[in-house]
Amino acid sequence: MGELNLVVLVKPVPDPSCYDRIEIDPATGALLRQGMPAVLNPADKHALEEALVLKERFGGRVAMVSMAPDSASETLMEGLAMGADEACILSDRAFAGSDSLATSRVLAAGIRKIGPFDLVLAGNESADGGTAHVPSQVGELLGVAHLANVIRMEVGPGGSVTARTRIENGYIEVRGSLPMVVGVRREINTPRYTSLMGVMAAQGKPIRVWRSEDLGVNAAEAGMEGSGMRPGKLSRPDYRRKGEILKGSHEETVRRIVAILRAEGVLG
Amino acid sequence: MPELKFTQSQEMLRKAVREFVEKEVKPIAHRIDVESSFPADVFQKMGRLGFAGVFVPQTYGGAGLGQTERAIILEELARHAAGLAMALMTHHLGVEAILAYGTDEQKAKYLPDVATGKKISGLAVTEPTGGSDVAGQLANASRDNGHWVINGRKCFITNSSNAEVNIVTARTGEDAKGRPAFSAFIVESGMEGFSPGREEDKLGLRGSSTGDLLLNNCRVGEGSLLGGEGNGMRMALGLFTKIGRTGMAAIGLGIIRACLEEGVKFARERVIYGKPLAKLQAIQFEIAQNRIDYEAARLMTYHSIGLKEGGAGADAEIAAAKYFATEGAVRAAKRTMDLMGGYGVINEYPVGRYLRDALTTISCGGTSHIMQIIVAGQTLN
Numbered sequence: 001m002g003e004l005n006l007v008v009l010v011k012p013v014p015d016p017s018c019y020d021r022i023e024i025d026p027a028t029g030a031l032l033r034q035g036m037p038a039v040l041n042p043a044d045k046h047a048l049e050e051a052l053v054l055k056e057r058f059g060g061r062v063a064m065v066s067m068a069p070d071s072a073s074e075t076l077m078e079g080l081a082m083g084a085d086e087a088c089i090l091s092d093r094a095f096a097g098s099d100s101l102a103t104s105r106v107l108a109a110g111i112r113k114i115g116p117f118d119l120v121l122a123g124n125e126s127a128d129g130g131t132a133h134v135p136s137q138v139g140e141l142l143g144v145a146h147l148a149n150v151i152r153m154e155v156g157p158g159g160s161v162t163a164r165t166r167i168e169n170g171y172i173e174v175r176g177s178l179p180m181v182v183g184v185r186r187e188i189n190t191p192r193y194t195s196l197m198g199v200m201a202a203q204g205k206p207i208r209v210w211r212s213e214d215l216g217v218n219a220a221e222a223g224m225e226g227s228g229m230r231p232g233k234l235s236r237p238d239y240r241r242k243g244e245i246l247k248g249s250h251e252e253t254v255r256r257i258v259a260i261l262r263a264e265g266v267l268g
Numbered sequence: 269m270p271e272l273k274f275t276q277s278q279e280m281l282r283k284a285v286r287e288f289v290e291k292e293v294k295p296i297a298h299r300i301d302v303e304s305s306f307p308a309d310v311f312q313k314m315g316r317l318g319f320a321g322v323f324v325p326q327t328y329g330g331a332g333l334g335q336t337e338r339a340i341i342l343e344e345l346a347r348h349a350a351g352l353a354m355a356l357m358t359h360h361l362g363v364e365a366i367l368a369y370g371t372d373e374q375k376a377k378y379l380p381d382v383a384t385g386k387k388i389s390g391l392a393v394t395e396p397t398g399g400s401d402v403a404g405q406l407a408n409a410s411r412d413n414g415h416w417v418i419n420g421r422k423c424f425i426t427n428s429s430n431a432e433v434n435i436v437t438a439r440t441g442e443d444a445k446g447r448p449a450f451s452a453f454i455v456e457s458g459m460e461g462f463s464p465g466r467e468e469d470k471l472g473l474r475g476s477s478t479g480d481l482l483l484n485n486c487r488v489g490e491g492s493l494l495g496g497e498g499n500g501m502r503m504a505l506g507l508f509t510k511i512g513r514t515g516m517a518a519i520g521l522g523i524i525r526a527c528l529e530e531g532v533k534f535a536r537e538r539v540i541y542g543k544p545l546a547k548l549q550a551i552q553f554e555i556a557q558n559r560i561d562y563e564a565a566r567l568m569t570y571h572s573i574g575l576k577e578g579g580a581g582a583d584a585e586i587a588a589a590k591y592f593a594t595e596g597a598v599r600a601a602k603r604t605m606d607l608m609g610g611y612g613v614i615n616e617y618p619v620g621r622y623l624r625d626a627l628t629t630i631s632c633g634g635t636s637h638i639m640q641i642i643v644a645g646q647t648l649n
């Protein structure tokens with residue numbers, strides 16, 4: 001096996017430190033992301049780290065692919081600074097409102113356009129949507145083996161793959177071979193810090209923007225039209241603390257507190 | 269006049285540094301202050317990321333950036349650990365000495381290690397006779413059989429226990445007018461006759477070591493002379509301005525931001541008289557004053573560095589920035605302490621450390637009195 005052609009699926013998501021500023025469109029139930037600072041989806045950084053380690057070992061190229069607005073280039077620079085070689089933004093108004101399957105169709109088209117690949121890595125799920133559908137769907141659409149919930153992965157010189165996927169009470173060890181699509185969990189590695197040299201190098205790396213016509217994706221496959229799923233009701237959780245002032249003697253108050261805690265399931 | 273605006277790569281750099289500092293430095297900031305210890309392992313990581321050689325050309329292993337980027341790093345570092353920022357700031361003094369004044373051989377020998385943080389550097393000028401009185405130094409060096417023999421005692425030297433590549437100034441004769449002439453030497457740790465002396469127990473900036481360096485018949489080769497014979501004074505004064513005072517301004521700026529952010533957090537969370545402190549106008553004034561000090565210090569610091577990078581002398585502007593940012597840090601820390609009431613003096617909260625760190629920055633790189641003398645001198649002339 002020679003050098004590896006590696007693709008990492010990345011998604012700009014609202015900065016978790018600004019979650020208190022997230023608004024929900026009451027009409028569509030969609031998250032309103034305008035004006036929210038974006039960061040690379042945290043799990044995707046682990047996917048990128050895995051790709052960079054493989055590139056360091058086997059050589060090759062790491063391309064990031066993201067279905068996002070043109071403005072995502074700023075967020076994708078973070079991945080280029082970590083060490084990715086190029087970024088491809090799949091951006092078109094026709095993609096707006098895509099559910100996870102429509103998104104996977106667009107991503108698969110982007111991956112095909114880049115050319116032959118050995119391994120596609122992605123964060124297992126995004127911090128905002130959190131469906132965890134995309135890695136498996138992309139694998140199906142590309143017609144290659146795919147794994148989700150991967151917590152450990154080793155690629156052998158001949159393209160063999162040994163991976164561990166997390167299950168509720170342990171893990172499953174899986175053996176296979178490239179090409180493959182893999183969704184990784186955070187346990188798989190610790191993403192590297194961005195170096196100053198990486199920041200400077202990122203300035204000269206290519207960021208391509210591809211529209212639906214570049215990808216050959218028609219309107220029926222993407223966006224609202226291509227989506228079978230619609231968001232259900234989204235609402236902001238109520239974090240307010242319940243307050244109740246108990247009056248009476250110490251004994252009565254304690255009995256009442258214990259009763260309330262039992263009723264809430266806090267005490268057995 | 270154009271607005272002060274950082275480039276996209278400078279903003280990215282700030283974000284990258286902030287992520288590192290919040291994950292690696294913030295968790296140890298309290299410990300290194302209590303223990304008065306320099307975290308060598310974290311410094312090595314900083315070196316690998318390019319912090320140690322931020323302005324060193326890439327050919328020598330640096331990041332190939334400039335003094336603005338350096339100030340961003342120091343500000344972000346000082347936001348959580350001004351002591352560690354002080355160690356890096358002083359390291360840069362030694363790095364710049366070699367970069368600006370070294371021969372090709374000296375650059376090739378030392379820069380790759382100091383630019384990547386494998387070796388720590390420092391600058392030793394101050395003596396018991398004084399720091400700002402550079403001409404009053406008593407350490408001396410004389411030629412002996414193709415070597416220089418250096419004797420003397422340096423004090424209040426940052427990185428004294430950790431630096432492996434020390435730039436040491438000493439008296440080497442007199443100039444044509446009979447005034448003392450000074451030269452600089454590269455002295456490596458472990459050289460015979462050279463050793464760190466007592467270490468100081470400082471009020472603040474305790475994440476860096478500070479102490480004596482002792483030179484007792486320390487013999488160094490001719491190749492250790494840095495910047496030519498008799499140029500030590502000019503070199504030291506140049507480094508104080510370009511690296512020392514700009515760095516201290518950036519550290520002061522980081523401390524002010526720490527106070528601003530901690531003050532805002534506390535004022536929002538602390539409920540008194542049935543509402544958050546932030547709703548009280550008296551508290552809003554304190555927050556506003558911290559913000560004003562931050563904005564002014566930020567403008568002065570980055571503007572003066574920009575002037576210097578553009579080739580201007582900027583001695584007065586840099587001295588003013590150092591004065592304002594470090595004095596501003598003291599004011600901001602005191603204000604934040606006042607705002608926090610009893611919590612302000614509890615060491616579980618970092619504001620007490622901010623105040624001690626801020627007070628300690630005043631004497632580093634020239635006191636506020638010296639800064640005012642420089643500003644006045646430049647203004648009157």
